[in-house]
Amino acid sequence: MDERVAKPLPPQTPDWLPFYEAAARGVLSLPRCQQCGSFRFPPRPVCPNCLGKDFAWQPVSGRGEIWSYVVMHQVYHPAFADEVPYAVVLVRLHEGPKMLSRLIDVAPRAVQIGAAVEATFLPAGNGLYLPFFRLAAGPAT
Numbered sequence: 001m002d003e004r005v006a007k008p009l010p011p012q013t014p015d016w017l018p019f020y021e022a023a024a025r026g027v028l029s030l031p032r033c034q035q036c037g038s039f040r041f042p043p044r045p046v047c048p049n050c051l052g053k054d055f056a057w058q059p060v061s062g063r064g065e066i067w068s069y070v071v072m073h074q075v076y077h078p079a080f081a082d083e084v085p086y087a088v089v090l091v092r093l094h095e096g097p098k099m100l101s102r103l104i105d106v107a108p109r110a111v112q113i114g115a116a117v118e119a120t121f122l123p124a125g126n127g128l129y130l131p132f133f134r135l136a137a138g139p140a141t
């Protein structure tokens with residue numbers, strides 16, 4: 001019997017579908033307010049900057065910097081038992097919004113605030129692709 005436990009997945013409600021469709025193509029896409037031009041994340045019906053309701057999904061760079069992070073040493077969910085320690089990062093995207101994700105391909109002790117990162121997309125189960133981040137060459141800005 002396979003005793004592996006599936007990892008929890010993020011919301012898959014209709015307002016998230018354009019995000020996942022773009023992620024499956026290796027593109028980070030965010031809702032952009034049609035009144036003030038600001039990007040927002042997570043998807044929500046009203047712009048937090050101007051309260052505008054009109055928006056359009058638009059590809060973004062996928063680049064940003066580590067705004068904050070935590071290294072997980074404790075196993076809080078059995079599906080992650082083989083992965084500790086790992087770094088959970090809050091990335092401030094160049095376009096403004098912040099996004100929680102994982103930093104991959106680097107030892108957790110090497111994580112630094114302000115480090116330049118770029119998104120990469122990995123299968124997360126159930127046909128879903130999610131953005132993870134890697135250290136990027138060059139400056140964060």
Ligand SMILES: [Zn+2]
Nearest residue numbers: 033036047050
């Ligand atoms: Zn707005």
